[in-house]
Amino acid sequence: MTVTSAVDAAEARIEATEALVSAGRTLFTRKGYRQTDFAELAEEAGLDLAQARELLPDKAAVLGALIERTVKVAGLLRPAVAEGVDEDLPARLARIYLALWEPGEEEESPLVELYRIALSDAEASRVLRGRTAEALNAMVDHELPGEDAEIRTALFGAQLSGVALVRHLIGVRAVSALDVETLIAAIAPGLRRTLLGVEGIEGTEGAA
Amino acid sequence: MTVTSAVDAAEARIEATEALVSAGRTLFTRKGYRQTDFAELAEEAGLDLAQARELLPDKAAVLGALIERTVKVAGLLRPAVAEGVDEDLPARLARIYLALWEPGEEEESPLVELYRIALSDAEASRVLRGRTAEALNAMVDHELPGEDAEIRTALFGAQLSGVALVRHLIGVRAVSALDVETLIAAIAPGLRRTLLGVEGIEGTEGAA
Structure with missing residues (x-):
């Protein structure tokens, strides 16, 4: 040849x-x-x-x-994680993740129809899990201290994806009507507790 | 006749x-x-x-x-709300909601296939929203103090439903493998912040 x-x-x-x-x-x-x-x-x-x-x-x-092809997962969360593990990490992660879901030029983000497809069937959901949830979680939990880092990251991701699904697939008005930064400000304190633990990371702040 | x-x-x-x-x-x-x-x-x-x-x-x-017929929404959250608005309310609500999703005698809860159906299409999701999310939120937000009670309740509900979806539809192992009470303990501090506000309800505790 x-x-x-x-x-x-x-x-x-x-x-x-x-x-x-x-x-x-x-x-x-x-x-x-x-x-x-x-x-x-x-x-x-x-x-x-x-x-x-x-x-x-x-x-x-x-x-x-x-x-x-639709969700460019590789390296997606790197800018948020690169700044280190600090009190603002949950908000930085939320900002990147939720931006994927916001409609751009289109009427709705391509993720909306993709998730409709992927959540409709058990096999499709397994594919989604491997390509998005587990891949995104792995970018974060390796950076976190503590034995329960994997669980905390997965619960953080679950809650954040719930916000995206309710905002964009289910469409509960009180969530859909907020601008993204107001939304992030409202969920950040709670997500910080889930991701970084109840005590927060006082004492380790600034350590990256 | x-x-x-x-x-x-x-x-x-x-x-x-x-x-x-x-x-x-x-x-x-x-x-x-x-x-x-x-x-x-x-x-x-x-x-x-x-x-x-x-x-x-x-x-x-x-x-x-x-x-x-599948989700008996009417009065579902009443036992949790009847005890008043206290620091434990988010955990009580989570316990009732997540119990709906746990497999009983069946291999999986009937909610799993129902949500697969309802999340697959925009019209179906609107029906789901009216019959579950909005109905459940209304049982809670009317009891909460503060002008942003509706938003806080909707964000709380979004995060809680995200945990259910990731546990039962998407199946991320770190979330699926936890027993329910461990799961509730892990998410309760964060959910408390979202539902009751960053300051919590110190000072109003005991007032129902």
């Missing part, structure tokens, strides 16, 4: 994968995750089944790739 | 409504909420369309009735 044809083949592979992921977004939204099968995804993407399976092995992998 | 035939008619109506709601659970689970139409619900329930519409006017009403 010449260099040119190897490059062409790699590009064709990327394009075909993109088509398969786009097919996932289309069919998971239209038919639901549970009701879509892999053969339909391949057909929608214009690929034969064997070719599609070679790119992404199953429906869960297509959803995983769709999540990765 | 005789008394007997009036009673028979009322019973037939209740049975037909039950059949329609059961059809909702079956088809929303199998096909998804968005992909189910009202005519299919009527057919699954063995009713003609006009008869079904007279019982419950549309698909959203069927979901609403299914939610009411």
